[in-house]
Amino acid sequence: MGNGKNKWKISFYRSSSTALKPERKNPPKEFLCPISGSLMADPVIVSSGQTFERLYFQVCMNLGFTPTLSDGSKPDFSTVIPNIAIKSTILNWCDAAAIERPQPPDLDSAEKLVRTLMASQVEKSQIENMKEDDKIAVSEKELLKGIAENPPVKFTHAATEVNRRPSHFYSSSEESVATKIPTTPLPLPLPLPLATRPSCYSSSSSSSEIVADETINPNSSEEEEIVVKLKSSQVFEQEEAVISLRKITRTREETRVSLCTPRLLSALRSLLISRYSAIQINAVAALVNLSLERMNKVKIVRSGIILPLIDVLKGRSTEAQEHAAGALFSLALDDDNKTAIGVLGALHPLLHTIRSESERARHDSALALYHLSLLQSNRSKLVKLGSVPALLAMAKAGDLASRALLILCNLAVCAEGRAALLDANAVECFVGMMRGNELDSEATRENCVVALYELSRKSLRFKGLAKEAGAAEVLRDVEQRGSDRAREKAKRMLKMMRRRDEKEEVDWEAVLESGAMSQTRRRLGCGINASGANSTEF
Template identity: 60%
Template sequence: MGGNGKFSRWKISFHRAPSAAKKEPPQEFLCPISNSLMFDPAIVSSGQTFERACVDICRDLKFAPTLSDGSKPDFSTVIPNLALKKAILGWCSKTGSGHPSPPDNSEIESTIRSLSGSGGTLESPKIRVSEKELLKGVTETPPILLSHAATELNSRDLNLSSSSEESVIANSTPLLPFATRPSCFSYSSSPSTSSEFVAEEGSRNTASINSSSEDENFITKMRSLDVYEQEQAVIQLRKKTRTSEEARAALCSERLLLALKQLLNSRYTALQTNAAAAMVNLSLEKGNKVKIVRAGMVPPLIDILKSGYEESREHAAGAIFSLALEDDNKTAIGVLGALPPLLHELRSGTRRSRHDSALALYHLTLVQSNRAKVIRLGAAAALLGLLKDRDLAARVVLTVCNLAACDEGRAALLDVNAVDCLVGLLRNRAEFSSESTRENCVAALHSLSDRSLRFKGLARDTGAAEVLMDVVKADSERAREKARRILEGLRGPETAEDGEVDWEAVMKGGVTQARHRVGKSSNRNSTEF
């Protein structure tokens, strides 16, 4: 009886404990700038993660804050941190905390301006305004030249990141379409008549959509025998779907996609380019992704990658990347033959098309069937070679990690000396200082080491132990943990039982000496590997 009573009291205490105090979120869930739970976390080139809106505003104001460790972040490349976003939402659900809300851009700008110490007088033409003012401003903006996929509202630095990547990321916040990219570019690679017409039509896209009549109007014009009328129709479609999620959802009908598909095959430069850009915009809506693939839009996009105009290829790569984000599309896109032209574009395209091709390949190789295809195409050596390109390394290493996760990929990568390449990147800290890139290099090595005696010999030849010890001392926690596991694997099964790893021995004499040193107490013979 007494035992039952004690157990009952324990149960009451157990159920009440969680409500005693509200749990504070882990520090890594908070943006270092806004100090708020991140709604849309994004990794920057220097490896830190921030709220995307904070990054965008810092870039617009040309300001890089000094972090607590004295370093300044590099905002040149921004990639969504989907894993952290999932972890934040999981933590919120588990603790009963409310999910993070979209950030207030005006508050963030005020915070950043106060950090910059400028008193709000930074020399920058890119002044942020509220969402309502921004929407209202669309109808008041003077003509601008627009020629890239999900075109935006103001000018920006073309050297920052790929436009279609940003378009996909921006679409992850449907309630606030401008929350992650409120300022935009006026990039134009070819001042054509059609591009100028885009500008003239740009101020008319804020009206609400009557889906059936709008859809029919576009279809009629796109099927016209007059090429000029086709051009104007596809330009209007591109403008209509640039920022309006409602337009993207309402206009993405089977009949409109079929009409647009014919224009993707056009040999008129402006017609093909604007059709491909409209295709990117339509693909941003999550509900459209599977519909677009099932409508047969991937083959003409692949044809553009193979033989289209330069700017059209940029849009085609961006569209395939956007469509590849949907799990149900990954296998189909690979079966339709997108992998070879994506690999070719990755090696020979423009900066924008290479970035989007790299990200498309990463998402596609999350599926085993596509990994096998990429390996059979002999892409392992090419991907390792591209890791030496600072501009592409952060994206390409993601695909290398995917390939290293399967037996066939491990064998192919080891055949082309991936260990030497990855260890070289880690050794050259000054050249490849991005924390995320280094972390992914370690992750790839960790996958390559899985049950592989061959890896041990290659690691010994490249001096991997010394480099991994540097990782253990100076890199992120995840990189340190994987580096420790690799080092323990290098030491072999004889010393794994002894429990503690002698890191100093590894540093001074390499893996072999460390094994001899620990083996003395157990009277076992150490063997070279």
């Protein structure tokens, strides 16, 4: 009888122990972060109800990225709170399953994973929304005919510039044959002739280009021969291929479209980060040549070439940086590329390169940032990256004042940009530049007026800052001697400032003359005494 009880007790204990264990070792789906697919160490719940690992949420917010989840929905990241309940459940599950508790992920690995997800999501979106059949192939002659009504464009091997001041902004949508209406057009002109080809592009050989014999047989498939050599395991064949590709895409413009195939771009992409300097420089330079054709710009970005270009921009080779900045500038001319370039993280390296020792790198980086900042999402990113103080310092220094002012004018269009500019004493900076005749051209002076005008709109702080900086005197001078457009902007600002001053004076004089203030005080005083509500006697 006793032995039977003991057996029953042992059997009962084992049954209870088994019941405490989870049925499976694999964690439930709700324990996993939708971005990383790993157990969450610090889960947070967002406005739309999903739960994420906190670090992945923060990285997405920093990069301005909203992932598409497995069910096709997009989370709302506007607010976030700790999900204590799910965290406690995860820890209990780990303890019961004898599994090590999850640790917070590493920041570098989190950023790398999110950037990879961004790249794949952008590529998928572009593949779905952009069909090759919708592209229109045009020759240079047809292109010139298509823009005959716009300011004339001179196509040369050195640089293409707008020959007269544009009466409004020109973005890549206005350079294409199928004209699009920008979603957030900038309302004011920036009358500075802008190059549409990178300064690093030249019809002459550079110092890094080795003059080699023509190795490509013009009667055979050029693409096939180049791709084979680009993919070769022999370094000398890779170098020979990128030099030949750079040469023929510079001297034979008609081959740029035919050679810009997914297969060639894939082979070229791997050589952009080659540890051999000559291969890297010539590969990036060849990419610049290919990017000059409008038909190639979107195709290049879709090939996944932006991330390697960013790596080149962060590298140590000055000449490779020049070409990388030129390629990003050329690709940013197309509106369909602006979002992808900004999302993939090119803004911060471009801001760094804008202070490079190389004049070419500075010039092309500034123009790339100008065209990218035509897009609202990129403006917000630039403000968050702290670009405003750096750009104001550049504008005051004079080296790239005109380019810096173009970017600042774009930033002043959005609310975040206006706030950052006002916080950084931009009003005093612009007024001081105009007063001290520190500007290199009338166009740059006009851009200062445009920036001030943008800051004056929808801002209650502008009037006080402008008065403190002595803006009225400078604006009156512009009103008398500036360009037509600058005079118009100055006149509007002065009228706005005078109207507010007069309104305040009239209001106060009316109050004093009518005795309304004393009447109001007496009325309030009677009310207080009668009611005794505010008396100190309790």
